[in-house]
Amino acid sequence: MPKCTLCLINEADKTGSHVVPHFLMKTIDNADHVKGRDKELGFKITEDFVTPYFGRDVSTNKLDEVFGELTEEDITASRSDIIADYIYCTSCEKKFSSLESAYAPTLNIDGSEVYQSTKSSLTAFLFWTSIVWRLSAYGKLGFKLAQNEENRLRVTLDKLLIAEVIDERDTATKAMFEDIRYVILRAPGYADKNETATYYHSKHRFPYCLLLGEYALFYYMKSSHVKSPQQSFFGLEKLLNRAPLNSIRNAEKIYPVTDEQMKSTWDSFVDFVNATRIKSLFRTLDELHIKLGGNGKHMHPKDKYDILNEIMAEGKDLGRTFTFEDIKQSTFKVLNKNHGITSKQ
Known part of the structure; x- marks a missing residue:
């Protein structure tokens, strides 16, 4: 059994650990915003494919609505990547x-x-730091700190987390981490009424940028990074010069954004995801075109857009759209219609 990724001493014996805390995730991916565990219903979206997941307590009617008929393979494979086994000890x-x-x-x-969200600056600092570190240390969700930064945060958490109580006693240890700053933006209640997601920017580092439902986190590993040029983050970066900077020393302050501002952010996010995925799909189709012996390096644009329209055709089960199997079937359906090419070829 592997060692716990936090303490590096005990065996990682826990199963079902939430890399992002459940009380946040349930506002993001619980089916129809219902409460409770094992109610998640969502999609992992990468450049290449969409992979759906659902909890064991999601209603049968809801699963039928999203996926149509489910196979045993679907049920066995369905689990959110944010839930992990054998990464922490008890x-x-x-x-x-x-x-x-x-x-x-x-x-x-x-x-x-x-x-002010809480009087305990240490609690707030450790909470958001734990999310940043857990995402990076887990390594399967598209977010990664520099290795020295990840190690630094691990030491932070290992030294300062106390199972029974979190207080202000360890001032010497806290002083080691005074250079870290973070900003929290929030649209209170937005996730109760609207569909949201989690997104961790893979390239932004000054600061690191995360979207978590109705929250946005900007995490500066050094206070000097606050003066770095702004990085675009779906419009929210424009609010950074107004929002309070938090640290391990001050009571956490949160900057509220309106529903309209958050909707604009999520609309920009959806546009970004769509553009990224279409670009990736067309690149994949070009590779397939070459493998099938087509002329030139690129599939004809008409074929590409016919395939895209087929993938997005009405009447398809939402949970199947843009999965690997759906892309494969849609591609060969169009290529067969337009050129007589079948999957056997």
């Missing part, structure tokens, strides 16, 4: 659980102006 899992329980009540606090 002791460290309890530390994360204690931290999450301490921070969770902040979801019930909001305001139309900048507001």
